[in-house]
Amino acid sequence: MSDIPLGVLDLVPIPSGATAADALRNSVELARRTEEFGYARYWFAEHHLNPGVAGTSPAVVLALTAAATSTIRLGSGAVQLGHRTALSTVEEFGLLDAVYPGRLDLGLGRSGGRPPGGKAAAPTATPVVDGRAPNGLVVPPRVSFARLLGSPRFALHRKLLLLPNAESQDYAEQIDDILALLAGTYRTEDGVEAHVVPGEGAEVEVWILGSSGGESAQAAGERGLRFAANYHVSPATVLEAVDGYRAYFQPSDILDKPYVSVSADVVVAEDDATARELATGYGPWVRSIRTAEGAIPFPTPEEARAHVWTDEDRELVQDRLDTRFVGSPQHVADRLEQLQEATGADELLITTITHDQADRVRSYELLAAEWRRR
Secondary structure, eight states: OTTSOEEEEEOOBOBTTOOHHHHHHHHHHHHHHHHHHTOSEEEEOOOOSOTTBOOSOHHHHHHHHHTTOSSSEEEESOEEGGGOOHHHHHHHHHHHHHHSTTOEEEEEESOSSOOSOSSOOOOOOSOOBTTBOTTOOBOOOOOOOHHHHTSHHHHHHHHHHSOTTOOOOOHHHHHHHHHHHHHTOOBOTTOOBOOOTTBTBOOOEEEEEESSSSHHHHHHHHTTOEEEEETTTOGGGHHHHHHHHHHHOOOOSSOSSOOEEEEEEEEEOSSHHHHHHHTTTHHHHHHHHHTTSOOOOBOOHHHHHTOOOOHHHHHHHHHHHHHOEEEOHHHHHHHHHHHHHHHTOSEEEEEOOOSSHHHHHHHHHHHHHHHHTO
């Protein structure tokens, strides 16, 4: 499986008892170490109003990380276009590319305080029977996010991210504007040109991130762009997402065939029992996100075991618990092979969170070594 590259997706998590500054230093160190381990990409997610996540601005964190690394590709996973303009996005990544040319991935996402909606998803070609794909990959039932979307915090999120009375641009149009500004072909309906300096001609790889086979998959496929699907965020719809993208795909100057990356939640240790212990905090952490509290600082195993669970809370996170890959290097690599086979992924994107930085670094090291052996 060494011909399937592994990448890293980092939320810049803040461990309990630590600070945002600690988390940022941890992420920069992890990027350096995963570069040494042979990972192909290192992406930063964008999240806001989360006490336990410091990754609020991918471009800023990328600038810090680029200065500490030399070969690993760096990118956003993803810039949230719901509260940005095409121009500001191209300018930010144009600045980065001017200093670190040819190393940047511009991952684009729809989110940013805007409720889901838009085009219906393409049908899933891959059958799912009794919660499993044909090769046995767990594909859990969909989870309702009504509780999250109806919370006052979700409304506040949107209010603080958008200027008063502002409306987000149509997502597909925004992608087209970004592509045109990068290529230097942007024109208004009246023929007025816009040229971004720096930004025009930047050597960035554009990716579209999506959790379903709907608008994001269609936008990526029809434009012949790379697509990243989220098994770790929405495992119920990962097959729908990759099937939809491939169904919509049209060859472009960038790609002649579909190209897919798929993400997974992973914790690796020398043995299964140790890995499970390191991953104990995952359930309460996911619960805090899905109840709209905002991600809590990642708890220690002891803190996590003290959490009092309700049946409702367990139901809210069960899909994420059932689809994380936790265990020895051999066990986790087997599960990742299964994910790759089920989705046909060209790359896999690994997101690992543990309370202690040394355990997190070691997890990536163990996985890389096992992956190279296959």
